Amino acid sequence: MNKISIVPCSFRLLSVGYYAELIETNGRDRLLCQGRKLHAHLVTSGIARLTRIAAKLVGFYVECGKVTDAKKAFDGMPKRDISGCVVMIGACARNGYYQESLGFFGEMNKEGLKLDAFMIPSLLKASRNLLDQEFGRMIHCMVLKCSFESDAFVVSSLIDMYSKFGEVENARKVFNDLAEQDLAVFNAMISGYANNSQSDEALNLVQDMKLLGIKPDIITWNALIAGFSHMGNEEKVSEILEIMCLDGHKPDVVSWTSIISGLVHNFQNEKALDGFKQMLAHGLYPNSATITTLLPACTTLANVKHGKEIHSYSVVTGLEDHGFVRSALLDMYGKCGFISEAMILFRMTPKKTTVTFNSMIFCYANHGLSDKAVELFNQMEAKGEKLDHLTFTAILTACSHGGLTDLGQKLFLLMQNKYRIDPRLEHYACMVDLLGRAGKLVEAYEMIKAMPMEPDLFAWGALLGACRNHGNMELAKIAAERLAELEPENSGNGLLLSSLYANAGSWESVVRLKKMIKKKKLRRFPGSSWVDDKVS
């Protein structure tokens, strides 16, 4: 791979848009080092304080993940000019520093700087990604107040945000209110429909835009592919691929990643791996999104061989440094039983996120290393890392697997009282399992009865398992009957129930159940492990 020499192209370093490319080919650390040298030069020559130069430095530092340095460069500006703020807010929003982006806007507001149309799209993007509906709506109000609603950039961001919130109708309203929709606005609306399982509506919009003389581009086609692929409509995807080719657009990495993503989402993991091979055969190279999409397919199939190949590729191309890729790798090794590999990846991750921690806690929990899981959970709390519902699913799983009954109960309350997370089905299932394993069958049943939603098969299954282990026939019958209702197609439940009835001498019920099983042509699948252990 050719390394771009940075010093001769220092001017490019300061040019927004080239950072990503430079980082990909030079590595973040090397780029940052060169950037700092250049910054020093700019300071000594006295031009670092020029507004335009300082704005570029701000963008550069955010792109390298150094928000604090960016802020310093910004504060070095002689006067707080609006374009500097636009760069700061935009650079933060583009690089995943959403909270920082909105926080910075707040500061700017306090200082009485005027709202600028150029920063609206970035603020909407940050609200969208934080799922902060309140903030997003507030920005929308400001848009109306300042009469920015005829700005196509603003409108496409609004459409995108409302679609992400699941409010397609609101997105459509904003779309309709715009006098002249351009390509990006259409694309935003099309992808809005596609991401909300309304791909046919998205397809209609493509016809509308063609009638207006706007030609669909690769983004339009990819949005459609993503929509239909996610819905599992493989024929429609092939159809779109044909149409786009006739239209002069070749499928690119994004198209293929969307196809692979849809297949993984619809449990077609083998097909997803095939799709990846096809993509390679077309001469396209996977990027971080492709890798992150594909790794879960290897994980589900427990295909460590492919997983390791992808890992090697990621190391060679530097994609291993990507946050999403890293957590997908960690999860893959963890789920496939390679705990030490998972631990190494965890240790090697400089910027650990909630997902990183969650994956590692799940790994410990699922391998019976409860103490390690608890240790990590405590670290997370001590570091002030954001804990989410999955953090608690993971730690409660660890508690139930490790017999840490008291701790589990304590954490179940902590989750609700301190972190304001409403327990979901999986949390209740963990608690039923936890109590059940400890022999507290009545308490486990009480937990199920206290659930504000309909208990699912995992809750009843956990209770049934516990009843079997601790010999409580009455509760077992209740649990087994609920299970049979919830999951009549799973013959395992029926068979378990029938053996329970048989033991209790209720043969009439056994006959009834066996008839039901036969009628539904249910068969019992032999238990098997999918872990591919033929890998060294």
Place this chain on the structure above:
DNA sequence: ATCTTGTTTC
């Protein structure tokens, strides 16, 4: 200077 396509943990 700002916008629209694909992305990890249940």
